[in-house]
Amino acid sequence: MTDSTTPTAPAGWFPAGVDGQERYWNGSEWTDQVRPVGAGVEVAGAPYAAPEASAPPKKARNVLGIVALVIAAVGFIFACIPGALIVGWILLPIAFILGIIALFQKDKPKWQGLTAIIVSVVGTIVGVVVFIAIAAGAVNDAIQESVTEEVGTADVVEEGATAGEAPAVGEQPAGAVAQDLVLGETAFGVDTETGMGWYAVQVTNPNTDYIFGNAGIDVEAYDASGVLIDTDSTYTTILSGTSWLVGRFFDIGTGQIDHLEVRGPTAEAATFASAAETGSLELGEITTGSEYDRLTVNGTVTSNFSEDQDLVRIDVVARDASGKIVGVDFTFTDRVPAGGTAAWNVGFWEVPLDSKIEAYPHL
Known part of the structure; x- marks a missing residue:
């Protein structure tokens, strides 16, 4: 402390209270300017009492930035969870707005607000990707709802006896039941020039008045040890009667095909289509x-x-x-x-x- 009878020191460099450093006194208060001792002309024998050195003031916490960052992190987590996606979409915009406000807080740290903005933007993008994946999965499940059973292995359901008047054109007869597809002859081989495998499978639709629209047929190639080597998928409309489906295996590598397994829709996926109306x-x-x-x-x-x-x-x-x-x-x-x-x-x-x-x- 300076003596009350001693005049206040004029502006200049004085010991800063830290060994080897001086701080600049502007005549009324300390500034943030410091330098090593001896970097300038010393004030020697000055008749003034040097003011007491004080540590530079610390910046206050950016509470709003911290809040924005926490909300952004929570929103990001929810955006990655399909069942809680909507929560993420609510929190992320809030975090984005708070982050912008925190970024402009005077004399407060900026990194929390900036990080909150980045996390909220990335979280929103992730949320959109998750939503698209969910929507695509739902559409695919709807299309492939019945593509799980092996063709021809399900038991044929006996048709119930029908009597009375014939149904109107386009109307499904009462008691009519569709039958499963039947798998017949299969063949496979490898092109020596390209190294790709090929296959042919015979499929019969025994139903006169039922078709399998957009039927997904998966043909799987196995080696002698039962290891699945490659799979090829075909989507087609299977009309009444016997037909063949062919395709290629692109990724068999050095594998040796021993046998095929074929999977496709069951009878529940058949659509009634009167033979009198169905084209060919x-x-x-x-x-x-x-x-x-x-x-x-x-x-x-x-x-x-x-x-x-x-x-x-x-x-x-x-x-x-x-x-x-x-x-x-x-x-x-x-x-x-x-x-x-x-x-x-x-x-x-x-x-x-x-x-x-x-x-x-x-x-």
């Missing part, structure tokens, strides 16, 4: 030729549907002279006109040039 696709004459070592196949498909059919798929199976399936391929038509005909063609590289060709159209 019919194949015309198939011709083959050769180009170098490539077997070329050409054909036509005719529709008796009342509307044009876009992207009709043609699955093609090649058999050697003994009847063994030795290769598969498929193609699409751009459009088959209602009541009209469209051409199609495919090519085989690794089958005998005299192979017998079978083709099956699918919606």
Whole structure:
């Protein structure tokens, strides 16, 4: 403390109360300016009492920033939980606004408010991603609700006897019950040139008046030890009768396919469609030729549907002279006109040039 009879020191550098440092006195109070002792001209023998040194004032806490950060962290956690997503969407905007306000608090730390803003923005993005994933999952579950059972393994439900007047066109007969799809012959192999596997599976819809719309068929390749090597999925409309589905395995690597397992919709997924109303696709004459070592196949498909059919798929199976399936391929038509005909063609590289060709159209 200075003596009350001693005049206050003029502005200048004085010992700061910390060894080796001086602080600047502006004539009435201490400033935040400090320097090492001896960095300037010393005030020696001054007739004034040096003011007492004091520590620089500490910045106050930014309470609003801390609150914003806590709310943002909690909102982020809720945004990651599907069942509590709405809570996160309520808390995150609040944290964002509080963070902006905290950022402009005078003489208070800014990092809490800035961090709260960043966390709230990232949390909102995460919440949107979670919501999209939930919505996509719900749609997929609705489409694939019945794609869990192996084709042809469920017991056939006996149809109940019906009597009385015939149902109106388009109306499901009383007591009519759909039957499961039936899995028939299967075949598989590997293209030596590409290293990719291929498969062909025979599927029969025994129902005259039921179809399987947008049916998901999963074909799984297993090795001799029962290890699943690869899976291929096909989505198609399975009309009444027998057909073939073909495809490829892209990720078998060095695995050796021993057998296939096929999974698809059960009878509960069948849709009633009177045979009198359901259209069909019919194949015309198939011709083959050769180009170098490539077997070329050409054909036509005719529709008796009342509307044009876009992207009709043609699955093609090649058999050697003994009847063994030795290769598969498929193609699409751009459009088959209602009541009209469209051409199609495919090519085989690794089958005998005299192979017998079978083709099956699918919606």
